[in-house]
Amino acid sequence: MSPQAFFAKLWSSVEFKLILAWLAVVIVTVIADPGHTYFNNPGNSAELIIRNSVLLGFFALGAAVIIISGGIDLSSGSVIAMSATVFGSLLIALDPEGFRAGHLATWAVVVAFIGTLLSGAMVGTLHAWLITCVGLPPFIATLATLVGLRSFSRGLTLAMTNNKSQIDFPDLALRDALKDVTTVSIVFLVLAFSIWFLMSWTVIGRHLHAMGGNEQAARLSGIRTDRLKWLAYVIGSVTASMVGIVYFADTGSAKPDILARGYELNAIAASVIGGCSLQGGIGTIPGTILGCLFLRTVIDAVNKIVGSGADVYEGMIVGIVVVMAVTFSQRAGTARAQKFFATPIGWASIPVLSVLTGVSFMLFFRDKPWFGSAHAIVFGSLVGVILIVRGFIELRAKSRVTLQKT
Amino acid sequence: MSQNPIPSVSQSAAPVISIRSIGKQFNAVRALQNVSFDVQPGELHAVMGENGAGKSTLMKILSGVYSEYDGEIALHGHPVRFQSTRDAEDAGVSIIHQELNLVEQLSVAANIFLGREQKFALGVLNQSAMDRKAADLLRQLESNISPRALVSTLRIGDQQLVEIAKAISLNAEILIMDEPTSALTESEVARLYSVIDQLRKRGVTILYISHKMDEVFRLADRITVLRDGQFVQTVNRVDATPRSIAHLMVGRDVEPARRRDASLNAPVVLETKSLSLAWPNHSRGLRLKDINFQLHRGEILGFAGLMGAGRTELLECLFGASNPPPQGELIVQGQARTFAHPAEAMQAGIAMVTEDRKRLGLFAHMTVRENTTVCALPSCATAGVISRSREQNATASQIKALSIKTNGSEAMITSLSGGNQQKCIIGRCMLTNPSILLLDDPTRGVDIGAKAELYQLMEQLAADGVSIIVTSSELPELLTVRDRILVLCEGVITGEFSREEATEQRIMEAATHLQTSSDA
Numbered sequence: 001m002s003p004q005a006f007f008a009k010l011w012s013s014v015e016f017k018l019i020l021a022w023l024a025v026v027i028v029t030v031i032a033d034p035g036h037t038y039f040n041n042p043g044n045s046a047e048l049i050i051r052n053s054v055l056l057g058f059f060a061l062g063a064a065v066i067i068i069s070g071g072i073d074l075s076s077g078s079v080i081a082m083s084a085t086v087f088g089s090l091l092i093a094l095d096p097e098g099f100r101a102g103h104l105a106t107w108a109v110v111v112a113f114i115g116t117l118l119s120g121a122m123v124g125t126l127h128a129w130l131i132t133c134v135g136l137p138p139f140i141a142t143l144a145t146l147v148g149l150r151s152f153s154r155g156l157t158l159a160m161t162n163n164k165s166q167i168d169f170p171d172l173a174l175r176d177a178l179k180d181v182t183t184v185s186i187v188f189l190v191l192a193f194s195i196w197f198l199m200s201w202t203v204i205g206r207h208l209h210a211m212g213g214n215e216q217a218a219r220l221s222g223i224r225t226d227r228l229k230w231l232a233y234v235i236g237s238v239t240a241s242m243v244g245i246v247y248f249a250d251t252g253s254a255k256p257d258i259l260a261r262g263y264e265l266n267a268i269a270a271s272v273i274g275g276c277s278l279q280g281g282i283g284t285i286p287g288t289i290l291g292c293l294f295l296r297t298v299i300d301a302v303n304k305i306v307g308s309g310a311d312v313y314e315g316m317i318v319g320i321v322v323v324m325a326v327t328f329s330q331r332a333g334t335a336r337a338q339k340f341f342a343t344p345i346g347w348a349s350i351p352v353l354s355v356l357t358g359v360s361f362m363l364f365f366r367d368k369p370w371f372g373s374a375h376a377i378v379f380g381s382l383v384g385v386i387l388i389v390r391g392f393i394e395l396r397a398k399s400r401v402t403l404q405k406t
Numbered sequence: 407m408s409q410n411p412i413p414s415v416s417q418s419a420a421p422v423i424s425i426r427s428i429g430k431q432f433n434a435v436r437a438l439q440n441v442s443f444d445v446q447p448g449e450l451h452a453v454m455g456e457n458g459a460g461k462s463t464l465m466k467i468l469s470g471v472y473s474e475y476d477g478e479i480a481l482h483g484h485p486v487r488f489q490s491t492r493d494a495e496d497a498g499v500s501i502i503h504q505e506l507n508l509v510e511q512l513s514v515a516a517n518i519f520l521g522r523e524q525k526f527a528l529g530v531l532n533q534s535a536m537d538r539k540a541a542d543l544l545r546q547l548e549s550n551i552s553p554r555a556l557v558s559t560l561r562i563g564d565q566q567l568v569e570i571a572k573a574i575s576l577n578a579e580i581l582i583m584d585e586p587t588s589a590l591t592e593s594e595v596a597r598l599y600s601v602i603d604q605l606r607k608r609g610v611t612i613l614y615i616s617h618k619m620d621e622v623f624r625l626a627d628r629i630t631v632l633r634d635g636q637f638v639q640t641v642n643r644v645d646a647t648p649r650s651i652a653h654l655m656v657g658r659d660v661e662p663a664r665r666r667d668a669s670l671n672a673p674v675v676l677e678t679k680s681l682s683l684a685w686p687n688h689s690r691g692l693r694l695k696d697i698n699f700q701l702h703r704g705e706i707l708g709f710a711g712l713m714g715a716g717r718t719e720l721l722e723c724l725f726g727a728s729n730p731p732p733q734g735e736l737i738v739q740g741q742a743r744t745f746a747h748p749a750e751a752m753q754a755g756i757a758m759v760t761e762d763r764k765r766l767g768l769f770a771h772m773t774v775r776e777n778t779t780v781c782a783l784p785s786c787a788t789a790g791v792i793s794r795s796r797e798q799n800a801t802a803s804q805i806k807a808l809s810i811k812t813n814g815s816e817a818m819i820t821s822l823s824g825g826n827q828q829k830c831i832i833g834r835c836m837l838t839n840p841s842i843l844l845l846d847d848p849t850r851g852v853d854i855g856a857k858a859e860l861y862q863l864m865e866q867l868a869a870d871g872v873s874i875i876v877t878s879s880e881l882p883e884l885l886t887v888r889d890r891i892l893v894l895c896e897g898v899i900t901g902e903f904s905r906e907e908a909t910e911q912r913i914m915e916a917a918t919h920l921q922t923s924s925d926a
Binding site for chain 1: 747752772783790
């Protein structure tokens with residue numbers, strides 16, 4: 001491959017763009033963070049981002065495999081909660097003495113670990129059965145388990161703990177080992193490498209891509225699509241189960257009513273940011289990992305810049321990043337200049353965006369000493385003016401073309 | 407090549423369309439280059455050329471699908487540049503695409519008036535007015551399609567009439583038809599011809615894209631030939647012969663496929679005994695009924711039949727792809743088999759090229775290499791891990807064997823022309839070393855140059871001992887190369903002809919056998 005071709009390919013890859021965008025976010029944070037945390041304490045900052053990215057990464061890998069194969073899994077947050085509960089319950093059942101004393105027998109931990117992963121595989125099998133044999137759309141099948149498994153986990157917790165609503169992590173030494181960022185990262189890298197190898201270099205991976213792009217053609221090419229779906233959904237649920245155990249250790253208790261609630265959408269978002277297409281067939285594992293890193297870094301940046309209480313805005317950030325990432329990756333494909341604002345709906349959206357940015361500005365910075373509501377109004381109006389100008393520029397570009405026509 | 411000074415003919419009237427130095431580039435691929443010709447008012451102007459010659463690209467520019475191109479288009483002498491199909495329709499240019507552009511879930515009338523609905527105050531739809539007008543339009547086309555019928559329930563020929571009715575309702579002055587007969591049966595083609603006659607009486611100018619010599623020579627006033635994105639020549643139909651046009655299209659003489667001596671004494675490789683296929687929730691009850699035939703080693707067996715006669719369903723039964731599975735006996739290489747999945751049929755040495763390339767064949771998001779090796783991937787892999795070099799060798803062998811025109815094995819499949827995509831899919835089958843090859847209408851949407859190559863390829867494979875079953879919607883095609891022809895009509899075999907016995911008329915009689923007897 002010639003150097004030019006190599007750079008052209010590099011430049012057009014999602015991964016490269018994500019690395020550039022990630023660097024930009026890091027640099028902006030170094031400058032804009034009032035505490036200059038990245039500059040003063042790079043080790044801790046890196047550890048925090050890596051931990052969050054890796055935890056998201058586990059089940060985002062599973063989500064990516066399912067999305068590439070043409071499906072969707074809405075249940076991973078509930079599978080995480082279920083796995084934490086199942087792990088705790090198995091420990092209680094297998095070694096009640098050790099559980100109370102805070103020193104678990106090794107065999108009990110190993111069996112509980114295997115049992116939990118098995119429960120994940122069972123959920124994946126259930127999904128595959130609902131989709132291939134019962135014939136439900138993946139959205140409906142996994143919506144059912146999204147709701148159902150969380151409720152199931154709450155019931156299991158009540159039953160195993162004499163009607164308490166959470167299981168506390170019993171063994172401090174085990175907890176420290178499981179939440180250690182180095183150990184978890186190494187396990188993640190091994191898992192990520194395995195899944196990357198599976199998707200990029202094996203017959204199964206190629207068949208998953210093919211099925212995601214055109215399921216009928218894949219079946220008529222002699223590909224056993226039902227078995228592949230089973231594999232994809234099992235990978236999706238088992239990765240969630242693995243990280244469920246880590247979350248259990250990380251938070252110190254399994255609270256099935258709130259643990260990992262809504263995380264499935266973060267995993268889907270990270271895959272999409274990383275270049276997976278929800279139409280199926282398209283996406284990479286490195287892209288998904290970078291998507292996780294980018295998403296968590298942006299969330300961390302907002303935390304640093306806004307300061308305390310910023311975790312409230314995590315959902316807003318995920319929403320904005322997904323919209324922007326997909327918009328830019330779509331635009332790369334089309335040569336035609338896109339009209340964002342020079343249409344009736346476009347004009348109608350300008351006040352919406354102005355109010356949204358103005359109010360968000362107020363919410364973010366209301367505690368700062370320099371803040372006054374005039375700032376928010378000025379900021380919101382400024383955004384409105386910029387968008388109106390952009391709209392008129394688009395309008396002019398359009399009318400030039402029309403002139404040419406006549 | 408003799409350079410006739412023909413383009414100077416009939417320049418008396420001002421041209422309705424002037425195409426001036428049109429060029430179009432897709433990334434690195436130059437689809438059109440410096441194409442110029444005129445279309446006279448009221449004429450039927452055929453545009454011919456091989457796959458990838460640029461016919462469809464040019465028509466998409468004319469109808470506003472592509473708005474970025476070099477050069478200029480003038481309507482009645484005024485330069486225009488359409489930004490959308492809507493622009494083109496407003497200027498009186500309508501197109502009927504090869505793949506029809508209808509919303510299948512809506513009614514006929516809703517489709518005809520889509521985007522221009524008749525309404526009362528407050529935007530309430532005036533359903534009855536639209537139904538009435540749609541019925542009027544369809545009556546003008548001598549069709550009795552109900553305006554309330556859902557488009558998805560119509561046959562392809564009727565769907566096409568709906569598109570034509572829509573074009574008439576738009577007062578189209580220029581109608582572009584992109585391979586309109588490629589999915590039609592003979593009787594539907596005849597009806598289309600009479601509709602075209604009517605349109606011409608109204609003074610509509612028609613640009614007609616086709617691969618089929620017989621229809622172009624029957625319909626066209628003038629013929630423009632494109633090759634490799636460039637203008638070759640415009641000729642008067644009366645001055646041309648099919649052979650001379652084929653020569654212009656291909657740039658060389660096309661050899662007719664060479665005959666091979668068929669032998670019915672060869673061993674039977676595939677046999678069906680009273681094969682039937684249920685048709686749930688349908689009054690006929692059975693899609694296929696009591697099918698009995700034998701396929702010999704090295705034989706090419708053709709299946710003729712109208713659309714809906716069960717050709718595709720029969721091949722699906724043989725390939726383990728039918729839903730539900732068929733009843734009756736299927737004997738492959740002397741053993742009774744039931745295939746629950748195409749994978750099992752492939753294990754038994756059967757390969758199939760599907761009819762609807764886009765929907766059932768292509769992986770549009772993948773490269774030529776990935777599309778070609780998908781069926782035979784395990785043979786390019788060790789312990790499930792793919793060897794890129796073995797894969798590339800396998801692809802290269804098929805590119806060479808089938809002369810696939812592609813910018814290498816790493817090009818995206820969608821950058822290839824339809825005929826070359828089809829060849830990739832045939833290559834995909836060949837990599838599994840099949841002993842029985844099922845081809846479902848393989849030359850649909852493929853032009854004569856590529857067709858001739860496909861015929862030769864079939865002959866060559868048959869000579870190597872591969873047994874082939876082929877269906878086609880084009881009778882003349884079935885008549886040229888096959889050893890035997892079986893005719894299906896409403897799921898029943900109604901005729902068997904040897905090559906010597908088969909004539910177009912006899913096959914059509916058999917193909918309409920049940921219909922005529924039930925009408926009588």
